[in-house]
Amino acid sequence: MLTQERYHMIEELVNRKGAVTITELTKQIPASESTIRRDLQALDELGKVKKVHGGATAIEQIFITNEEDVNTKKTQNVEEKEKIAKYAASLVRENDFIYLDAGTTTEMMIDYIPSTNAVFVTNGIVHAKKLIAKGLKTYIIGGLVKPVTEAVIGADAVNNMKKLNFTKSFMGTNGIHMDYGFTTVDIEEAALKSEAMKRSYVNFVMADHTKFDKMTAVTFAALTGGSIITDVVLNPKYKDATIIKEVKGL
Numbered sequence: 001m002l003t004q005e006r007y008h009m010i011e012e013l014v015n016r017k018g019a020v021t022i023t024e025l026t027k028q029i030p031a032s033e034s035t036i037r038r039d040l041q042a043l044d045e046l047g048k049v050k051k052v053h054g055g056a057t058a059i060e061q062i063f064i065t066n067e068e069d070v071n072t073k074k075t076q077n078v079e080e081k082e083k084i085a086k087y088a089a090s091l092v093r094e095n096d097f098i099y100l101d102a103g104t105t106t107e108m109m110i111d112y113i114p115s116t117n118a119v120f121v122t123n124g125i126v127h128a129k130k131l132i133a134k135g136l137k138t139y140i141i142g143g144l145v146k147p148v149t150e151a152v153i154g155a156d157a158v159n160n161m162k163k164l165n166f167t168k169s170f171m172g173t174n175g176i177h178m179d180y181g182f183t184t185v186d187i188e189e190a191a192l193k194s195e196a197m198k199r200s201y202v203n204f205v206m207a208d209h210t211k212f213d214k215m216t217a218v219t220f221a222a223l224t225g226g227s228i229i230t231d232v233v234l235n236p237k238y239k240d241a242t243i244i245k246e247v248k249g250l
Contacts, residue, residue, distance in 0.1 A: 006029055006036075006039050007039060010039055010043060010056070011043060013028060014056050018057065019056070019058065020055050020056060022036050022054060047059065047213075064185060065185070065217070067149065067174065069149075073103075073104045076210075077208045077210060080208040081208055084105055084206050084229050085109040086109075087229055088106075088112075088204060088206055088229055089110075089112035089113045091204065092168075094117050096119070096168055097119050097166050098169070099166045099168070099170070099196045100127055101123065101172050101193060101196065102124035102150065102151030103149070103172025103206070105172055105208070106124070106170050106206060107124060107127055107130065109206070110131055110134065118137075120136055120137065121141065122138065123141040123152040123192060126150055140152065141161060142156060142157065142160055146189065149189070151189065152192075153189045153191075157192050158195050161195045164199055165200075165201075167200070170204050171197065171205045172205075172206060173205055173207050173211060174214070174216045175211055175214035176207055176211050176213070177213060177214065178213075178237060178238065181223045182219065182220055182222075182223070182225065183215050183217070184216055184218055185217050185218070187217070187218050193220040194221060203221070203227065204226060204228075205226040209230055209233070212238065213235060223238075224241070228242060228243070232246055
């Protein structure tokens with residue numbers, strides 16, 4: 001039996017039963033105990049199962065089905081978001097043409113953007129107000145307004161995006177997952193995020209550590225689709241999968 005076939009069988013058994021012993025696995029899979037132990041170690045490192053003494057347990061998948069309103073989000077992980085926002089703002093260069101995604105961390109970034117000739121395009125209503133208040137040249141994407149996030153989304157917004165080409169994009173996300181990439185809860189919002197990242201030379205995804213190992217309904221980009229700016233990475237597997245900047249010590 002091939003290694004990948006054993007991996008699949010082990011993962012299927014663990015997820016179906018919740019927890020299995022090595023003895024149980026050796027009865028179900030034609031492999032020695034030592035081989036099963038090595039397989040469990042490998043699957044644990046891949047984040048597929050949790051290896052425990054004498055066997056393995058299923059890993060809880062944290063699936064987000066709803067989205068909190070903007071005011072609630074603004075009170076969460078403020079210190080972490082501030083460090084992320086400050087570092088992201090330092091990446092803005094003269095004459096950049098930047099897409100700034102709606103979101104509380106991207107909004108906070110505006111506070112740290114210096115006077116610049118860079119031009120900004122955003123789908124965030126509050127973002128647009130803050131940018132013009134700082135005297136920064138700003139365009140807002142037209143389309144449907146989503147009240148929960150105060151963001152412009154929808155087919156019209158995506159179509160308006162198609163003629164633009166950005167030097168950089170700064171994106172928000174609801175979840176970051178090894179298998180499912182960057183995700184959000186809304187199909188229309190995902191379409192706009194995806195289009196913006198396709199049209200940007202460099203993509204930065206701004207997310208604090210609580211967004212890792214979480215997934216929501218719609219993937220808008222693969223994990224390799226953008227460099228992540230975060231406070232700290234608790235799961236080292238992500239560092240091997242994509243480019244990550246940790247700002248905890250900054």
